[in-house]
Amino acid sequence: xxxxWARLSRALPGFVAPRSGVQAAVTPTGVLRHSxxxxxxxxxxxxxxxxxxxxxxxQEMLHHFNRYIEMTKDGSWQKLPSYRSFYEHFxxxxxxxxxxxxxxRLFLRSIxxxxxGFEYVMFLNATEKRMVCLSQLGPYLEGPSGFAxxxxxxxxxxxxxxxxxxxxxxxxxxxxxxxxxxxxxxxGSVVLAESRLDKIEGRKIFVSGEIRSADRQILHAEATALxxxxxxxxxxxxxxxxx
Amino acid sequence: xxxxWARLSRALPGFVAPRSGVQAAVTPTGVLRHSxxxxxxxxxxxxxxxxxxxxxxxQEMLHHFNRYIEMTKDGSWQKLPSYRSFYEHFxxxxxxxxxxxxxxRLFLRSIxxxxxGFEYVMFLNATEKRMVCLSQLGPYLEGPSGFAxxxxxxxxxxxxxxxxxxxxxxxxxxxxxxxxxxxxxxxGSVVLAESRLDKIEGRKIFVSGEIRSADRQILHAEATALxxxxxxxxxxxxxxxxx
Numbered sequence: 001x002x003x004x005w006a007r008l009s010r011a012l013p014g015f016v017a018p019r020s021g022v023q024a025a026v027t028p029t030g031v032l033r034h035s036x037x038x039x040x041x042x043x044x045x046x047x048x049x050x051x052x053x054x055x056x057x058x059q060e061m062l063h064h065f066n067r068y069i070e071m072t073k074d075g076s077w078q079k080l081p082s083y084r085s086f087y088e089h090f091x092x093x094x095x096x097x098x099x100x101x102x103x104x105r106l107f108l109r110s111i112x113x114x115x116x117g118f119e120y121v122m123f124l125n126a127t128e129k130r131m132v133c134l135s136q137l138g139p140y141l142e143g144p145s146g147f148a149x150x151x152x153x154x155x156x157x158x159x160x161x162x163x164x165x166x167x168x169x170x171x172x173x174x175x176x177x178x179x180x181x182x183x184x185x186x187x188g189s190v191v192l193a194e195s196r197l198d199k200i201e202g203r204k205i206f207v208s209g210e211i212r213s214a215d216r217q218i219l220h221a222e223a224t225a226l227x228x229x230x231x232x233x234x235x236x237x238x239x240x241x242x243x
Numbered sequence: 244x245x246x247x248w249a250r251l252s253r254a255l256p257g258f259v260a261p262r263s264g265v266q267a268a269v270t271p272t273g274v275l276r277h278s279x280x281x282x283x284x285x286x287x288x289x290x291x292x293x294x295x296x297x298x299x300x301x302q303e304m305l306h307h308f309n310r311y312i313e314m315t316k317d318g319s320w321q322k323l324p325s326y327r328s329f330y331e332h333f334x335x336x337x338x339x340x341x342x343x344x345x346x347x348r349l350f351l352r353s354i355x356x357x358x359x360g361f362e363y364v365m366f367l368n369a370t371e372k373r374m375v376c377l378s379q380l381g382p383y384l385e386g387p388s389g390f391a392x393x394x395x396x397x398x399x400x401x402x403x404x405x406x407x408x409x410x411x412x413x414x415x416x417x418x419x420x421x422x423x424x425x426x427x428x429x430x431g432s433v434v435l436a437e438s439r440l441d442k443i444e445g446r447k448i449f450v451s452g453e454i455r456s457a458d459r460q461i462l463h464a465e466a467t468a469l470x471x472x473x474x475x476x477x478x479x480x481x482x483x484x485x486x
Contacts, residue, residue, distance in 0.1 A: 086388045103382060104430060107392035110354055110383035117353060139346060140353035145329045149350035150405070150417060151398025158393040174393060178421040187347060 047089075051082035051122065056115020060190045061136045064214045068123045068134065080122045084109040107155060116140040118152070122163060129167070129197035133160040134214070136190050148185040153211055156193040157223045161207045164195040165227040168205050172227040175204075179223045190214040203229040290332075294325035294365065299358020303433045304379045307457045311366045311377060323365040323406075327352040350398060359383040361395070365406060372410070372440035376403040377457070379433050391428040396454055399436040400466045404450045407438040408470040411448050415470040418447075422466045433457040446472040 053062055071077045083089050085105050111117030120135035133156055143149030158177055165172050185191060195209035210222040296305055314320045326332050328348050354360030363378035378399055386392030401420060408415050428434060438452035453465040 086385055104385040104389070105359075105383040107384045107386060107395050110360060112355075116348075140348040141350045142329055142347040143350060146347070149398065150401040150420065151394065152350050154397035154401060154420070154422075155392065155394025158397060162393070174424045176421065176423050177393065177397070178419065179397075180419050181417045 047083045049081040050084060050109060051080065051120065054114045054119070056136075056138070057119060058136060058188070058190060060214055061119065061134070064134050064190060064192070065121060068121070068132070072123070076125055076127060078124045078126070080124060082109070082120070082122065108159060111138070111140055113140075118156070120156070122160070124163070124167070126167065129164070131160055131164045131167070131195045133163075133193040134190070135193065137185060137187055139187050142187060144184065146187055148187060148189075150179075150181060153181070153185065153221050154179055156191075156211060157195075157209060157221065157225075160193040161195040161209050161223060161225040162227070164197055164207045164209070165205045165225070168197060168200060168227075169229045172205060172229055175226040175228050177223060177225045179221055181221050182219045185211070185220050191220060192216070205229060290326045292324040293327060293352060294323065294363065297357045297362070299379075299381070300362060301379060301431070301433060303457055304362065304377070307377050307433060307435070308364060311364070311375070315366070319368055319370060321367045321369070323367060325352070325363070325365065351402060354381070354383055356383075361399070363399070365403070367406070367410070369410065372407070374403055374407045374410070374438045376406075376436040377433070378436065380428060380430055382430050385430060387427065389430055391430060391432075393422075393424060396424070396428065396464050397422055399434075399454060400438075400452060400464065400468075403436040404438040404452045404466060404468040405470070407440055407450045407452070408448045408468070411440060411443060411470075412472045415448060415472055418469040418471050420466060420468045422464055424464050425462045428454070428463050434463060435459070448472060 053065060057065070068077060069079065072079055083106075085103075087104065108118045108120065115136070116138040117140050118135055119138065120133050122131060122133045124131050135156055137148045137152065141148050141152040143151070154177070157179060158174075161177070162172075162174060165174075190213070191211050192214050193209060193211045195207055198206040198208050200206070205227040206224070207227065208222070208224045211220040212218060213220070296308060300308070311320060312322065315322055326349075328346075330347065351361045351363065358379070359381040360383050361378055362381065363376055365374060365376045367374050376399055380391045380395065384391050384395040386394070397420070400422060401417075404420070405415075405417065408417075433456070434454050435457050436452060436454045438450055441449040441451050443449070448470040449467070450470065451465070451467045454463040455461060456463070
């Protein structure tokens with residue numbers, strides 16, 4: 001569920017909007033800034049990028065991480081950093097933010113122990129209008145015995161499809177997320193959530209994606225999503241990342 | 244994503260099935276056993292029911308909890324206990340279970356600190372074919388700044404709609420979960436996820452539901468789901484909870 005700054009600021013009276021002039025697009029894993037056709041993320045002092053290998057990562061996770069890192073070298077893919085909290089992603093938008101909000105944690109980074117929840121890294125390919133999320137699903141994500149909860153897969157899909165829509169327009173609303181579950185994911189597995197921009201019709205952005213085993217041999221779930229662009233976002237300075 | 248024991252046991256060679264003769268239906272919060280038209284949950288030695296008030300609960304959460312507890316007194320509603328792990332819900336099915344699986348945690352109970360993740364209690368009304376999940380959403384469920392992640396709402400819906408389908412048939416597969424997001428949920432809010440059985444067509448079970456503010460004034464999200472009954476479950480001794 002991705003909401004524009006404008007909508008969010010209306011939803012709660014106390015919500016602190018970013019400073020005027022800051023061009024920011026909210027994603028579950030970071031803040032994408034737009035400048036011409038390029039994209040980058042806000043550096044944050046004293047924040048730790050958690051989208052890097054740690055001792056809990058399996059050999060398979062490391063293998064696919066290194067494969068994507070290799071693909072960043074020609075500039076076609078970008079690795080997106082990932083912090084624990086929204087505040088860390090966007091400290092300049094939270095100067096007046098109450099302490100409580102600074103203590104919040106992003107849902108996918110809510111578990112302290114490395115390897116027990118989501119271990120994940122997102123990569124963006126702006127040219128191909130694709131985003132992927134490489135993830136290792138830990139034992140605290142259980143639904144049926146030994147398998148990932150359907151909600152944990154929905155969380156990965158919501159984050160990965162939403163990230164793709166935000167590259168079209170930083171002010172979008174999720175209208176629908178529809179998931180077909182195909183095969184359960186054993187805890188400890190390494191999976192790839194992938195998303196792609198399908199089409200844009202007026203203010204509607206259609207994105208689809210799926211979760212597969214990292215070797216792509218097993219389809220675990222597939223999803224479609226519809227995002228709505230807010231009219232206020234159609235401004236000259238708000239260029240799309242996808243051209 | 245709810246999977247039958249049979250399907251799950253096929254999915255992983257090492258999966259430990261429950262003992263023969265045990266009639267069990269898996270839910271995200273417990274194991275429902277069927278006996279005639281009644282339903283109850285497996286008691287578990289040394290397990291702590293976490294679906295009870297703690298110091299993190301707001302007055303609003305306590306108020307609605309007490310309201311539903313009052314409604315259990317005439318037998319129309321049942322409060323379902325909720326443990327941290329699948330193993331605790333169903334220890335007799337895991338006698339030979341490897342230690343690792345015993346350490347797993349249900350996704351909704353993965354965060355240690357009280358009040359930081361999902362605080363929730365489920366209630367079942369078998370006569371009306373409804374299930375509700377009263378929940379207080381903590382600060383570690385963040386998506387957009389100050390608001391619950393769409394994946395956390397999907398997790399609540401997956402659990403609540405799936406629980407309803409399981410009351411029809413203990414061996415079901417989720418075929419689709421479709422969510423319309425309407426209004427963001429501020430962290431700290433108390434919400435009600437509700438589900439109801441809509442219809443059964445052959446092996447298809449249609450369930451719908453929504454998430455509303457606890458006072459029902461705000462619709463946050465609505466969802467439909469389709470579950471498929473496995474043929475092997477159509478056995479005389481597997482009676483439905485809903486009559």
